[in-house]
Amino acid sequence: MVKRNDNEPSMTRDEAAKHVADLNKGHKLDGIYEAHGAKFAVSVSPCSWMYPGYGLQVQYRSEDGRAWGYLNNKPLDQKDASCHDVLDLLTKGLTPGPCKKCKERTFYNPNGNRKTYCEQCFVSMLEARFAEEQEKEAALIAAEDENRKKEGYTHRVSAWIHPPRGDDYQVEFYFKGEPTKKDVEAVLRQEKSKRLDDYKVYTL
Numbered sequence: 016m017v018k019r020n021d022n023e024p025s026m027t028r029d030e031a032a033k034h035v036a037d038l039n040k041g042h043k044l045d046g047i048y049e050a051h052g053a054k055f056a057v058s059v060s061p062c063s064w065m066y067p068g069y070g071l072q073v074q075y076r077s078e079d080g081r082a083w084g085y086l087n088n089k090p091l092d093q094k095d096a097s098c099h100d101v102l103d104l105l106t107k108g109l110t111p112g113p114c115k116k117c118k119e120r121t122f123y124n125p126n127g128n129r130k131t132y133c134e135q136c137f138v139s140m141l142e143a144r145f146a147e148e149q150e151k152e153a154a155l156i157a158a159e160d161e162n163r164k165k166e167g168y169t170h171r172v173s174a175w176i177h178p179p180r181g182d183d184y185q186v187e188f189y190f191k192g193e194p195t196k197k198d199v200e201a202v203l204r205q206e207k208s209k210r211l212d213d214y215k216v217y218t219l
């Protein structure tokens with residue numbers, strides 16, 4: 016017998032087969048809707064019918080791609096939902112307005128994390144922030160490399176630690192002389208990483 020996690024939806028074999036078929040053909044409410052004078056491609060999220068009591072959740076995307084996200088009506092079962100309910104979600108859940116950055120018209124969800132930015136600006140800001148952080152990180156490592164080199168270290172290992180619990184994180188450690196696989200693995204084991212092969216060796 017397979018032990019089932021309480022959080023997992025319980026499904027019979029027939030239900031599972033029907034679910035897969037539904038996934039492939041999509042939901043009857045999927046389609047193009049018009050709201051706020053714009054067109055939106057809408058698809059019902061599979062969690063709406065996979066999890067009992069989840070309620071109706073739809074993913075929407077405006078025609079120009081500037082508005083994207085999820086809207087939901089928790090008390091409403093997807094089985095009882097009609098296209099009017101979907102329209103209702105779009106009309107009530109989205110606010111038309113200019114994007115804070117590019118000033119183009121978009122539709123924002125006051126409950127979403129994009130605030131008043133359009134999808135394009137939101138993503139490009141995320142990418143810019145990520146690139147900036149990476150650059151800062153690279154500068155810090157380069158400075159540390161210089162210091163260690165003066166102390167006689169010859170190699171740096173940059174590794175990802177995969178702890179038994181929690182998020183993976185990156186670490187740097189230094190060696191005098193080229194480290195063997197065993198040397199690196201010993202350090203990773205000390206750090207309690209589940210994986211001992213996610214690293215790169217750099218010569219200083």
Ligand SMILES: [Zn+2]
Pocket residue numbers: 114115116117118119132133134135136137
């Ligand atoms: Zn924008």
